[in-house]
Amino acid sequence: MAPEEIRSKPTELERETENGESSSAGTSAAGAAAQRHIPPASLARLPIYLRALTAMLSDGRERVSSEELAEAAGVNSPKLRKDLSYLGSYGTRGVGYDVLYLSGQISAALGLTLNWRVAIVGAGNLGRALAGYPGFGSRGFEVVALFDADPMVIGQEVGWLRISPVDSLEAVLAKTRANMAVLSVPAEVAQDLCDRLVESGITSILNFAPVVLQAPENVQIRKVDMATELQILAYHAQRAQASQIAARARLAR
Amino acid sequence: MAPEEIRSKPTELERETENGESSSAGTSAAGAAAQRHIPPASLARLPIYLRALTAMLSDGRERVSSEELAEAAGVNSPKLRKDLSYLGSYGTRGVGYDVLYLSGQISAALGLTLNWRVAIVGAGNLGRALAGYPGFGSRGFEVVALFDADPMVIGQEVGWLRISPVDSLEAVLAKTRANMAVLSVPAEVAQDLCDRLVESGITSILNFAPVVLQAPENVQIRKVDMATELQILAYHAQRAQASQIAARARLAR
DNA sequence: CGTTGTGAATGCCTTCACAGCA
DNA sequence: TGCTGTGAAGGCATTCACAACG
Numbered sequence: 001m002a003p004e005e006i007r008s009k010p011t012e013l014e015r016e017t018e019n020g021e022s023s024s025a026g027t028s029a030a031g032a033a034a035q036r037h038i039p040p041a042s043l044a045r046l047p048i049y050l051r052a053l054t055a056m057l058s059d060g061r062e063r064v065s066s067e068e069l070a071e072a073a074g075v076n077s078p079k080l081r082k083d084l085s086y087l088g089s090y091g092t093r094g095v096g097y098d099v100l101y102l103s104g105q106i107s108a109a110l111g112l113t114l115n116w117r118v119a120i121v122g123a124g125n126l127g128r129a130l131a132g133y134p135g136f137g138s139r140g141f142e143v144v145a146l147f148d149a150d151p152m153v154i155g156q157e158v159g160w161l162r163i164s165p166v167d168s169l170e171a172v173l174a175k176t177r178a179n180m181a182v183l184s185v186p187a188e189v190a191q192d193l194c195d196r197l198v199e200s201g202i203t204s205i206l207n208f209a210p211v212v213l214q215a216p217e218n219v220q221i222r223k224v225d226m227a228t229e230l231q232i233l234a235y236h237a238q239r240a241q242a243s244q245i246a247a248r249a250r251l252a253r
Numbered sequence: 254m255a256p257e258e259i260r261s262k263p264t265e266l267e268r269e270t271e272n273g274e275s276s277s278a279g280t281s282a283a284g285a286a287a288q289r290h291i292p293p294a295s296l297a298r299l300p301i302y303l304r305a306l307t308a309m310l311s312d313g314r315e316r317v318s319s320e321e322l323a324e325a326a327g328v329n330s331p332k333l334r335k336d337l338s339y340l341g342s343y344g345t346r347g348v349g350y351d352v353l354y355l356s357g358q359i360s361a362a363l364g365l366t367l368n369w370r371v372a373i374v375g376a377g378n379l380g381r382a383l384a385g386y387p388g389f390g391s392r393g394f395e396v397v398a399l400f401d402a403d404p405m406v407i408g409q410e411v412g413w414l415r416i417s418p419v420d421s422l423e424a425v426l427a428k429t430r431a432n433m434a435v436l437s438v439p440a441e442v443a444q445d446l447c448d449r450l451v452e453s454g455i456t457s458i459l460n461f462a463p464v465v466l467q468a469p470e471n472v473q474i475r476k477v478d479m480a481t482e483l484q485i486l487a488y489h490a491q492r493a494q495a496s497q498i499a500a501r502a503r504l505a506r
Numbered sequence: 507c508g509t510t511g512t513g514a515a516t517g518c519c520t521t522c523a524c525a526g527c528a
Numbered sequence: 529t530g531c532t533g534t535g536a537a538g539g540c541a542t543t544c545a546c547a548a549c550g
């Protein structure tokens with residue numbers, strides 16, 4: 001359980017600055033993350049950096065500057081450096097960052113050294129796409145269960161998994177010791193299944209259904225919604241179009 | 254082409270306040286949106302409000318207060334009101350909002366009254382899931398083409414569409430007059446296809462591939478990445494776990 | 507009288523410039 | 529000398545309280 005910290009550059013590292021509560025003497029942190037809290041906006045970019053670093057690693061790259069990494073991640077370099085500074089000082093001035101070391105540190109900060117056991121609820125095209133997504137396994141995420149309600153698909157195999165009946169949700173979650181869930185079900189049943197997941201002790205849910213889920217606040221819910229994204233694109237496209245028309249009208253005048 | 258404005262409460266509406274450039278005399282706006290610019294954070298929430306309103310409409314609901322709508326959308330009511338205020342004053346003090354009217358106004362602001370013709374590139378499980386997604390058609394988005402590179406799937410039918418060879422991308426985009434694209438292809442080929450889309454005049458792209466795409470800045474790109482979302486969940490779950498362990502350690506002391 | 511619309515205050519995110527260090 | 533790490537400044541976003549108004 002307690003994740004080994006990936007090291008390769010043993011410099012100053014120990015930081016005892018707790019996150020506010022329980023200050024005073026060193027609680028010394030049972031191996032795992034006693035890191036201070038990362039601002040949400042920065043947190044959301046860390047996976048991007050990690051992905052870029054991983055790509056560099058497989059290219060055999062050993063060092064990288066903030067400038068290059070920022071470019072690869074599509075941000076500017078001061079932003080990148082500030083983001084990394086929330087984790088610690090893992091670079092070398094005048095040189096740059098060690099690719100392997102930095103990726104290890106980001107992984108640790110994100111908690112990817114732990115074993116995440118993901119249950120996917122809903123085995124339609126989307127659920128199957130997710131189950132077969134290669135990006136999962138490579139990052140400490142293991143899909144341990146796949147559910148559906150349709151008797152026609154229950155029992156089918158997808159990759160290494162057999163689709164379980166959603167009736168047995170609670171039992172299978174317990175047996176597989178899943179600690180995360182992905183909801184890829186129709187909107188109408190999403191809230192009900194969310195409730196059952198929460199009831200079963202799941203506290204991290206990724207929701208693909210186009211509804212706002214209600215859950216206790218100790219449950220972390222994130223949503224992915226392509227309709228929303230398309231609508232935002234439509235807004236910008238419409239504006240671009242409108243200002244083009246306006247420009248043409250100005251010319252014609 | 255020029256979208257009809259959905260009306261049902263003809264009050265003060267005309268706003269000529271252009272977005273900065275081209276001020277002076279009334280350019281009078283060719284029917285469409287001459288609205289002022291909406292802050293990104295608010296913009297991202299409008300689709301959620303719209304979805305909640307649509308659900309209320311189909312429940313036969315006619316009026317709603319900011320409090321109720323906020324609840325349904327998972328935000329607090331001052332935030333909702335401020336967001337709506339960027340569009341205009343569409344409520345009635347002491348009463349609330351007309352559900353139909355407000356949803357029409359949000360749709361118009363987002364540009365959903367125009368016809369968006371979407372091409373989906375990549376017909377794997379994800380691409381098929383997207384092609385069959387019911388949320389598209391209902392919001393002014395029409396899937397007009399579906400591409401794949403695999404000779405085994407080219408020619409297959411998905412819903413009303415036949416899968417086209419990606420070799421004919423440019424030709425089919427032109428013929429179908431697509432003005433938006435969704436990329437649901439493997440990461441390795443995403444940038445190449447993005448380039449071809451841009452070359453063909455597409456300026457709005459929704460990217461599901463786990464790479465940062467490079468494109469000219471007049472091209473709007475949005476990304477959806479489940480690996481990123483899961484990693485953010487992992488971060489929070491790990492923290493919750495860590496602070497639980499810390500609490501237990503404090504008790505044991 | 508109840509609910510919207512909005513200035514003002516607060517807090518968070520980003521940018522910038524440069525100090526600090528290998 | 530060159531690149532990282534970070535305080536300080538500026539710009540958005542959110543919150544709040546209340547004025548405006550049907």
